[in-house]
Amino acid sequence: MKKRLSIFLILYFVGFTIGILCTSLLKKVTQENTALLGIYLKNQNTESVLNVQVFGHLLKLRGKWFLFYFIGGMTPAGIVMVLAGCLWLGLLAGCLVTLFLMEYGVIGIFFCIGCGIPQIFFYLPSVLALFFLCSEMSLKFWRKSYRRKEDYKGYVFFMTSAALIFLLGIFLESYVSPNLLRILFH
DSSP: OHHHHHHHHHHHHHHHHHHHHHHHHHHHHHOOOOTHHHHHHHHHTOTTSOHHHHHHHHHHHHHHHHHHHHHHTTSTTHHHHHHHHHHHHHHHHHHHHHHHHHHHTTHHHHHHHHHHTTTHHHHHHHHHHHHHHHHHHHHHHHTTOOOOHHHHHHHHHHHHHHHHHHHHHHHHHHHTHHHHHHHHHO
C-alpha cells in the first residue's frame, strides 16, 4: 500500500509539474492575460443558479467519473486508468494553481486553496480509496489470481463507502463552498 501511494504521488506531481509548465508556456506563447479565471469566478458568484442545480450538475459530472473507475476496476484496464487518473488530476491541479498565481500573484495560491475547502477533506480520501480499490482489484487480473465472490462483495462494499464520502464532498462543493467563495472574493 505504501509503495502504491508513492507511485500515485509521483504521478500526481509529474502531472502537476506538466500542468504548471503547459499553462506557463501557453501564456508565453499567446502573450495574453488569462482572464478566463476572473470570468469563471464571476459566474460562480451569481445568485441565479440554485444550489440544487449545482448539486445535480456536479453529481452528474463527478458521478460518471466515479462509476467509470468503479467498473474499470473490475477489468485489467483498471490499473492503467488509475495511473492515468493520478497524472490527469495532477495536471489539472498544476494548471489551476498556475492560473490563480498568474491572475492574483502569490495571494492567488491562498485563493486556490480556499476554493478547495471544505470539499477537499472528503474528495481526497474518497478518491484515494477509489484508486486503491480499483488498482487492487485490477491487479488481481494481472497476477492471474482467482477472484472469489467475497472479493467482489468487499469491492462493492468499500466502493459504496467511498462513494458516500465522495457524495458528501459534492454536497459541500455545491452548498457550502459557494458561500465561502463569496466571502473570500468580496
